[in-house]
Structure formats: C-alpha cells, structure tokens
Amino acid sequence: MFKHFSCNPILIAIIGLVILMASQGHALAQSNTMDLLKQYQHFKGKPENADEVSICNRLAEKFFFSSTDSALTFAQAALTGAKKLKLQTERARAMANIAKVKYIGGAFFQSLTYADSAVALSGQINYIPGLAGAINTRGLIYLGQNRFADAIPEFQQALVYNTKLKDSSRMSANYFNIGLCNDELNRRKQAFEYLQKSLHIAQQCKDNHMIQMALNRLGEVYYHLKNYPKALSFFKAALNFRNYQDNWEKTFAYSGIAEVQYVMGDYRQALENANKGFIVAKQLNAPWDTERAVKIMAQCYAALNDYEKAYHYQAMSRAYADSLTNERSEKEINYLHLRDKNAENLKLVKENEYNRQVIKSNRVITSLVAAFALLLVGVLFSLRRNIKLKNKLNLELQASNQAIAMQKAEIQAQQGELIALNQTKDRVLAIIGHDLRSPFASVLQALELMDSDELDEAEQKEVMQSFHQQLTLVAGLTNNLLNWANSQHSGATLQTETVELTDVTTEVLALYYSVYTSKQQRISHSFDVRMFVSGDQQHIRIILQNIISNAIKFTPRGGEINVFYTMKDGFTGIHIKDSGKGMPPAKLKQLFISSGRSISEKGTDQELGSGLGLFLIKQFVEENKGYIEVKSEPDGGSEFVVYFQSVPNSFGN
Known part of the structure; x- marks a missing residue:
C-alpha cells in the first residue's frame, strides 16, 4: 500500500477514504442499502420531500466503493432535489458526496470544485459533518x-471538526494521514507523534484495519531513521496482527522486513520475505508494491553475487517502473489541471466581485439620477469613487494574471526537466548497449576457444585472463547501472543525514584491500580528527568507491595513493591523490561531460571501464550540494577533491 522509495499517494488516499467508511460495518451496510433501495422505489427517482432527498444522499454514500456510477446518480438526484426544496444541509451533503465520487474516479479538479462548494455552504449553515468530510x-x-x-x-x-463530533475512527484516520505526510516530508519527529496518536485511538475504538496500517507506517519511519531492530519489530507486529489481516498491509510488511534484513546483511532471509511480498502484490495486481518487491530481490541477488538473477529482477523492476511512469505523468497532468483550476477560480472570483460592484454602482447611479436630478455633485462624486474602485480591481486582475504567467513558466520548467530526464535515460542506455555488447562477445568467443580443445596451457591461461577482465567490467558496469537506476526512481528522496566521512572512507578502502595489495600499491589514509559532513551516506559511499577504484586502476604496480582531508568555506574536502599516469588537459576538460568509451581508458594492468562511474560521481555530488575539483597532468598523477557540506564534530559525538 505504501512505498518506501516511491510511494503511491493516490492509492494511500483512496484506502484512507475507505477507512473512514469502514466503521459502519459491511453486513449492516448491505442490509441498510436494500432497505433504502426499497424506499427509493416508492418515488421512482424524483425526490419531492426532505426524506426522499436524504435517502438519495444515504444511497450515494452506500455505493461509494461498490458502484461509483450509482453513487454519482444518487448524489446528483439529491443535489437537484435539495436545490428545488431549498434544503441547505442536504445540498451541502450532496456536494460533498459528489466530490468524493469524483475523487475516487480520479477527476481531481472536478472533485476539488465540489469540495470547495461544500465547504463554503457547510460553513454558512454551520454543518460540521459536511465541513469535516x-x-x-x-x-x-x-x-x-x-x-x-x-x-x-x-x-x-x-x-478539529471530527474531534468536535467525537468520531474516533475518522480522528484516527486524520492523525494517520498527517503522520504519513510528515514522513514523506522527512519530518520524522512529527510523523511519530501523529502515527502514535492514530494507533492509540484506533486501539481504543478497536479499528483493527487502522491498527495494522499504523504499525506498518511506524515500522517505515524507524527504517528511515536506520533503527532497524525497531523497524523489524513493528513490521512483524503488523504482519502477525491476529485481529485483522489485509493483503495490502501484508505485502507492505513483507517488503519492509525484506528491506531491513537486506540492510542488516541477512540477504537470504530478505530474499525470502521479498518473494512473499512479490507473490501477494501480484495477486492484488498492485504494480507499485510488485516493483518494490522485485527491486529488493534484485539487490539481494546482487549482494549474493548471483548476477544473472540480479539482472533478471532488475530488468523486471525497470519494466514495472517504466509502466508506472505513465501513471506518474497522468498524475502530473492532473496536478497541472488542479493548478489551472485554482488560478481560474481566483480569476472568476475577482471578475464576479468586480461585476457585482459595477451592477451595484450602476443601480445607485440610476436611482440617484432619477430621484435626485438636482444632486449632480453627489452623482459625480459617486462616479469618481467607482472609477477608483475599478482601477483597484484592474490592478488586482493584473496581479492575478502575473501569477498565472509565473505558474505557466513553472510548468514549462517542469517540462524541461522531464525532457532532460529522458535524454539522460537515452544516454545511459546507449552506454549500456555499447559497453555490454563487447564484453559479452569476448566472453562467448573465449568460451568457444576453450570448448574447441585447440589451445595449449599458455593460451588457455591468456584466454582466462581476458575472460576475467571482461567479467570484471560487466560486474562493475552492472553495479553502477543498479546505483544509477535506484537514483532515477520517482519519489526517491535524498536521505540527508550527518555522515562520519572518515569512517565511510575507511570502509571503502577495506573493500579494495585485495585489489591494491595485488598490485603492490601503498595507500595512506591520514586524518587528525573525525570529519562529519551532511549528505546521503549511500551516495557518498558510491562516490568514494568510484574515485578510489579509478585511482587504483590508473596507478601502476608499486605506486602510491594518499587520502587526506581539508576544510574550505564551510565544506570538508576529501583528497584522493595517486601517482598514476595522469590525464592530458583535453581529456580533463571532458571528464564529466562525455561518457562511455569516449572517456574510458584501460588501467595500468589493462583493466577495462565503461565511463558510467564518472557520470554517477557528478550526479551524486551535485545532488548532495557539493562540488568536485580535479588536478592532473600526464605522467604526474591525478588528484580528485570532493567537497561536502561540513557538520561540526559535536553533532556526531
């Protein structure tokens, strides 16, 4: 139901609306519906009194989630009857019902129009349930x-209104939705506060569905805070909740447990739970939850070095993500329609106010001319006042038009961002198509030569070395591709936190110990105090892995690599300086502009590369609000300096 990296708010919101209706009880609601339909047949769909209008409204509410067409028909009949009979409460209720039906059907700007009207009328007549709904x-x-x-x-x-009505079920749902929004905005403290209130109220009123939802979302918040034991306990509590079980919540809990287990290094258990979540999500035909489960499975297989299955599930994840891109595009279009509708409403309000003022003024003028012809001075004064009012309204209309122009510019900027995203995707796909084809062809050729039994021992050794180089290239490209694909998910937010840069660097250097020792290289890591920076820890790790890997790759056997730190204008810089072969000025200028084979070179031991790592470095450094400097000259080594925003040491202690 929820998404950790790319939540589906429409689905969440619809289910939230279902929760508000659930407290009535399914069996009782079904029985009441049949009784209401029998009463409705007596007047054949033409409301003539208050009781009949009320029955139409009640029938609309019964059919919200079973037949939206029927719900809309009854709500519109109630609105027509209420207008005719001047029943303001039932009229406000009917408009609120139409707003809900339009919302469930995805017609958001129509829904917002009716909701605004229902709020305005309910406020005039002090109809609290109408205001709340x-x-x-x-x-x-x-x-x-x-x-x-x-x-x-x-x-x-x-x-506030549901609290006045003492409607515990709706209060619990309101607290839940506020907590959900705060979590999506990275306001973890507020998210905890509201979700715990939602859980407490749901337990008091025995709303078991809401209890399971709150447990799941609290687990998600703990996951965001990297409190993995707590997150695991809440997800398991939701999964094993005996009083109520919902498949939406089960697939969310399975995937949540799998994510925690993956981060904690328990890859096989994570794989098992992700597969359970995948099965339930497929049964529900829920693409968001299915995409989340297969993505975790791809990550687990990659961690277990089963790259064939990792690639299979990553491809499946990408397919789901591409199919969901259309849904996101439709959501963006609906958002633009809503903004246009709000701007249109503002303009209509100004125009109506202006027209009312003009009509009022004309009536006053006509009355004065007819009744007080001698009071010409008074009439002229009134005209002057009206001219000033007109000018004022014109200025307000101009300001409104300027606001609309700014909104249009915003829309155009968003379109530009979408075009840039598509160009980036095409660019990376071109790199993949070019760089995967060559190593796979070399691997197939090597296998054919080995299968022919025509090679002596020396030739077989040479073929195996080439085979190893090509597989190393494919593995590196696959890792960078997975990292890039993860960064492109819609809704994937930057997890900014305080990161101990010196510890992360030590961990990354440990990963490459066997690589640089096999090349007999010496790596020094110098720091006087622990350095703390602000950023996404996973992004920082990927940046350092790519730069350190390149330093090892382009440094000859017996060479040296020095890692040290400096402070500059509120930034902490990590220096990675090698004694490698360096780069000419022409290549240095194209370092973060070009990609693929045009920028990639073989290492000192003929190691291959794809150029995608430099692309990831540039993207992740910019996303973390840092910058990078590179110094290099031919045969003089290279020095990469990455600057991250500094955080005082006391924050990390």
Missing part, C-alpha cells in the same frame, strides 16, 4: 498529488 476530501486530493505540505492543513482542520 469536504475538507478531508480536499486533503486527500492534495495527498494524491504528492502535495504533502498542502494536504497537512486540510487534514488538521478536518481533525
């Missing part, structure tokens, strides 16, 4: 568009 629907619309900051005030306002 319509405001909550507005919050769900914003949540469905990833506008979490806009959704929170709506849910908070709905919570």
Whole structure:
C-alpha cells in the first residue's frame, strides 16, 4: 500500500477514504442499502420531500466503493432535489458526496470544485459533518498529488471538526494521514507523534484495519531513521496482527522486513520475505508494491553475487517502473489541471466581485439620477469613487494574471526537466548497449576457444585472463547501472543525514584491500580528527568507491595513493591523490561531460571501464550540494577533491 522509495499517494488516499467508511460495518451496510433501495422505489427517482432527498444522499454514500456510477446518480438526484426544496444541509451533503465520487474516479479538479462548494455552504449553515468530510476530501486530493505540505492543513482542520463530533475512527484516520505526510516530508519527529496518536485511538475504538496500517507506517519511519531492530519489530507486529489481516498491509510488511534484513546483511532471509511480498502484490495486481518487491530481490541477488538473477529482477523492476511512469505523468497532468483550476477560480472570483460592484454602482447611479436630478455633485462624486474602485480591481486582475504567467513558466520548467530526464535515460542506455555488447562477445568467443580443445596451457591461461577482465567490467558496469537506476526512481528522496566521512572512507578502502595489495600499491589514509559532513551516506559511499577504484586502476604496480582531508568555506574536502599516469588537459576538460568509451581508458594492468562511474560521481555530488575539483597532468598523477557540506564534530559525538 505504501512505498518506501516511491510511494503511491493516490492509492494511500483512496484506502484512507475507505477507512473512514469502514466503521459502519459491511453486513449492516448491505442490509441498510436494500432497505433504502426499497424506499427509493416508492418515488421512482424524483425526490419531492426532505426524506426522499436524504435517502438519495444515504444511497450515494452506500455505493461509494461498490458502484461509483450509482453513487454519482444518487448524489446528483439529491443535489437537484435539495436545490428545488431549498434544503441547505442536504445540498451541502450532496456536494460533498459528489466530490468524493469524483475523487475516487480520479477527476481531481472536478472533485476539488465540489469540495470547495461544500465547504463554503457547510460553513454558512454551520454543518460540521459536511465541513469535516469536504475538507478531508480536499486533503486527500492534495495527498494524491504528492502535495504533502498542502494536504497537512486540510487534514488538521478536518481533525478539529471530527474531534468536535467525537468520531474516533475518522480522528484516527486524520492523525494517520498527517503522520504519513510528515514522513514523506522527512519530518520524522512529527510523523511519530501523529502515527502514535492514530494507533492509540484506533486501539481504543478497536479499528483493527487502522491498527495494522499504523504499525506498518511506524515500522517505515524507524527504517528511515536506520533503527532497524525497531523497524523489524513493528513490521512483524503488523504482519502477525491476529485481529485483522489485509493483503495490502501484508505485502507492505513483507517488503519492509525484506528491506531491513537486506540492510542488516541477512540477504537470504530478505530474499525470502521479498518473494512473499512479490507473490501477494501480484495477486492484488498492485504494480507499485510488485516493483518494490522485485527491486529488493534484485539487490539481494546482487549482494549474493548471483548476477544473472540480479539482472533478471532488475530488468523486471525497470519494466514495472517504466509502466508506472505513465501513471506518474497522468498524475502530473492532473496536478497541472488542479493548478489551472485554482488560478481560474481566483480569476472568476475577482471578475464576479468586480461585476457585482459595477451592477451595484450602476443601480445607485440610476436611482440617484432619477430621484435626485438636482444632486449632480453627489452623482459625480459617486462616479469618481467607482472609477477608483475599478482601477483597484484592474490592478488586482493584473496581479492575478502575473501569477498565472509565473505558474505557466513553472510548468514549462517542469517540462524541461522531464525532457532532460529522458535524454539522460537515452544516454545511459546507449552506454549500456555499447559497453555490454563487447564484453559479452569476448566472453562467448573465449568460451568457444576453450570448448574447441585447440589451445595449449599458455593460451588457455591468456584466454582466462581476458575472460576475467571482461567479467570484471560487466560486474562493475552492472553495479553502477543498479546505483544509477535506484537514483532515477520517482519519489526517491535524498536521505540527508550527518555522515562520519572518515569512517565511510575507511570502509571503502577495506573493500579494495585485495585489489591494491595485488598490485603492490601503498595507500595512506591520514586524518587528525573525525570529519562529519551532511549528505546521503549511500551516495557518498558510491562516490568514494568510484574515485578510489579509478585511482587504483590508473596507478601502476608499486605506486602510491594518499587520502587526506581539508576544510574550505564551510565544506570538508576529501583528497584522493595517486601517482598514476595522469590525464592530458583535453581529456580533463571532458571528464564529466562525455561518457562511455569516449572517456574510458584501460588501467595500468589493462583493466577495462565503461565511463558510467564518472557520470554517477557528478550526479551524486551535485545532488548532495557539493562540488568536485580535479588536478592532473600526464605522467604526474591525478588528484580528485570532493567537497561536502561540513557538520561540526559535536553533532556526531
């Protein structure tokens, strides 16, 4: 139901709306529906009194999730009857019902129009249930568009009204939605506060579905905070909750457990739970949850060095992600429609106010001219006042038009970002197509030569060395490809935190111990105090892995690599300096511009590369608000300096 790296807010919001209806009880609701339909048949769909209008509204609410067409028909009939009979409460209720039906059907801007009308009318007549329901629907619309900051005030306002009504089930759902929004905005403390309130209220009113949802989301928050034992306990509590079981929550819990186990290094258990989540998600036909499960499986197989299965599940994850791109595009289009609708509403309000003022003024002028012809001075004064008012309204309209122009520029900027993203994807796919074809061809050729039994021992050894080089290239390219693919997921947010840079560097150097010792190289890692920086720890690790790997690759046997730190204008720089063959100025200028074979070279032991690592370094450094400097000259070695935002040591102690 939820996504850790790319949540589906529309699905979350719809399920949240279902929860608000669940407390009525399924069997009782079914029985009540049949009774209401029998009463409806007596007046054949033409409401003529208050009781009949109320029955139409109640039928609309019964059919929300079983037949949206029927719900819309009854709600519209109730609205027509309420207008005719001037029943303001039932009219507000009908508009709120239409807003919910339109929302469930995905017509967000129509839903928002009816919700706004329901809020306005309910406020005029002090109809608290109408206010609570319509405001909550507005919050769900914003949540469905990833506008979490806009959704929170709506849910908070709905919570105030539901608290007045003492509706525990809806209060629990409001707290849950506020907690969810805060978690998506990386406000972990607030997320805990609201989710724990949701869980407490749900336990008091025995709303078992909400209990299971709250347990799952609390596990997700602990996962974000890297408190893996706590996260594991909450996910298991949700999975083993005996009073209620929902398949949406089961697949979320399985995938959550798998993610925790993967981070903790228990790859086989993680693989088992991810596979369980995958099976349930497939049964539910839930592409978001299926994509999450197969992505974890790909990561587990890669960690277990089963690259064939890792590639298979990564390809499956990519296929799901591509199919979900269309859904994200539709969501963005709906968001643009909502913004256009809001701008249009603002313009209409100004125009209506202007027209009312003009009509009022004209009536006053006509009355004065007819009744007080002698009071010409008074009439002229009134005209002058109206001219000033008109000018003021014109200025307000101009300001509104400027705001619309700014929104249009924003939309165009977003379109530019989408085009740039597609170009980046095409660029990386071109690198993959070029760099994978050659090593696989070499591997096949080597296998054919070995199978022919025509090679002597020396030739077989040479073929095996070539075979090893090609597999090493494919493994490196696959790792960088997986890292890049992870960074491109929509909704994948930067996990900014305080990172102990010296510890991460030590861990990365340990990974390459066997590589640089086999080349008889000496690596020194110098620091006087521990260095703390702000950034995404996984990104920093990938940046250092690629730079250190390149330093080892281009440094000859017996060479030296020095790693040390400096401070500069609020940034901490990590220097990776080697005694390798260096780079000419022409190549240095193209270092982070070109990619693939145009920039990649063989190492001092003929190691191959793809150029994708430099592409990842540039992207991740910029995403973490840092910058990179490179100094190099032919046969004079190279020095890469990566600057991250500094954090005082006391923060890490």
